[in-house]
Every structure is written in structure tokens, then in C-alpha cells.
Amino acid sequence: MDQPGLDLRNLTYRMFVELGRAPSADEVAGTSGLSQDAVLAGWRRLHDTHALVLNPATAEIRMANPFSAVPTSYRVHADERWWYANCAWDAFGIGAALHVDGHIETSCPDCREPITVETLNQRPDDDHLLFHCLVPAAQWWNDILFT
Amino acid sequence: MNLFRSEEHIQRWLGGRDPGATITVTKICELAYAWWGDRLSADWQPHTRGQNQAILDTLGLVGEFWRLP
Numbered sequence: 001m002d003q004p005g006l007d008l009r010n011l012t013y014r015m016f017v018e019l020g021r022a023p024s025a026d027e028v029a030g031t032s033g034l035s036q037d038a039v040l041a042g043w044r045r046l047h048d049t050h051a052l053v054l055n056p057a058t059a060e061i062r063m064a065n066p067f068s069a070v071p072t073s074y075r076v077h078a079d080e081r082w083w084y085a086n087c088a089w090d091a092f093g094i095g096a097a098l099h100v101d102g103h104i105e106t107s108c109p110d111c112r113e114p115i116t117v118e119t120l121n122q123r124p125d126d127d128h129l130l131f132h133c134l135v136p137a138a139q140w141w142n143d144i145l146f147t
Numbered sequence: 148m149n150l151f152r153s154e155e156h157i158q159r160w161l162g163g164r165d166p167g168a169t170i171t172v173t174k175i176c177e178l179a180y181a182w183w184g185d186r187l188s189a190d191w192q193p194h195t196r197g198q199n200q201a202i203l204d205t206l207g208l209v210g211e212f213w214r215l216p
Contacts, residue, residue: 087148092179
């Protein structure tokens with residue numbers, strides 16, 4: 001990844017955290033001094049290298065992993081804000097990225113009963129829960145939205 | 148990539164599909180901190196495949212299922 005790509009990627013992530021949501025291309029353009037087309041082209045290159053994930057229909061940000069730009073079944077309270085995570089792995093990743101403990105709310109995909117997990121000093125408070133990953137690592141990026 | 152109450156719930160959710168890999172919530176938390184901990188660093192650089200595979204290997208996530216492409 002070249003320096004302009006790193007700069008755009010880092011600015012996009014920083015704005016995501018500052019705003020508590022995905023920034024628009026227009027917002028990133030306004031902060032970076034790039035044109036909106038340049039931001040969109042840069043995001044496309046970042047998408048192609050798996051540095052973020054764009055919505056295939058709109059070219060807006062869909063994932064800045066571990067953060068989700070859209071509501072999901074994984075809600076995380078961390079650093080005095082609520083976030084959406086892309087999956088259970090990313091739900092723990094939000095606290096990891098922000099360097100804080102977090103509170104995760106979701107539900108069991110089988111029985112739909114609520115599940116809540118607190119992390120304290122990087123450890124979950126309930127060690128009885130299980131994590132299941134359906135897709136092998138070699139195929140994670142074949143369809144990252146499904147993974 | 149989901150959290151479940153128990154193995155019984157995983158099997159019922161799979162409904163006959165081939166299972167993937169099941170690990171403890173403690174292990175996925177450890178993996179998350181190792182994988183995502185630098186994500187907001189000002190000097191962030193993309194992880195190489197080797198770096199990511201080493202994270203998985205170090206946590207004991209080995210075998211064909213956890214082999215990155």
C-alpha cells in the first residue's frame with residue numbers, strides 16, 4: 001500500500017471513530033483536500049486490498065473492520081459510544097482497536113435468546129459461550145459479507 | 148462468525164450443514180486483540196499474510212481450516 005493509500009485509509013478510520021459512523025466520501029474529501037472522485041477511487045483501491053469494504057451497490061463504506069457501517073446483530077458499547085460490529089470476532093475487535101474494555105450485546109443465532117458479554121482487561125466475563133466460524137480461513141474474503 | 152450458548156445450539160443452528168470451527172469465547176477474544184489491536188494506530192501498516200498466520204498459529208488455531216490463502 002502506497003503512502004497516499006495509507007493516508008486515506010488512516011483518515012477514513014480516524015473519522016469513523018470521531019463521528020461514530022462511517023464518513024461519506026464528501027466528508028473525507030472535505031477533510032483531506034482530495035476531490036470526492038479521488039476519495040472514491042482511493043476507497044476502491046483499499047477495498048481491492050481488503051483494507052476496507054465498500055457497499056457493492058453504492059460505493060459507500062460497508063465495513064471498516066472491525067466496525068460496521070450498518071446495523072448488525074452485534075452491538076458494542078465501548079469508549080462511551082455504541083458501535084455495530086460485523087461479527088462476533090469483530091465485536092471483540094472494537095474494544096481491541098479502541099484499547100478499551102467493551103460491552104457486547106447480541107443473541108444466539110439458534111434460540112434468539114439475548115447474549116451479553118463484558119470484557120475486562122481483555123478477557124470475556126462469561127467463558128461458557130462458544131464461537132463458531134462456518135467458513136474456512138482460505139475462503140474468508142471470497143464473500144466477506146457472508147463470512 | 149457467531150456466538151452461541153452451547154455446542155447443542157451450534158449443532159441445531161447448523162441443521163445438517165458441514166460444521167466449521169468452534170472455539171471458546173476466550174480464544175476469539177484473544178484473537179481479536181491480537182488481530183485488531185493496531186487497527187487505529189497512526190503508524191498502521193497492512194498485516195502480511197505471514198503476520199496474520201503467525202497470530203493464528205500462536206493462539207493454537209492451526210490446521211487446514213485456519214490456513215490463510
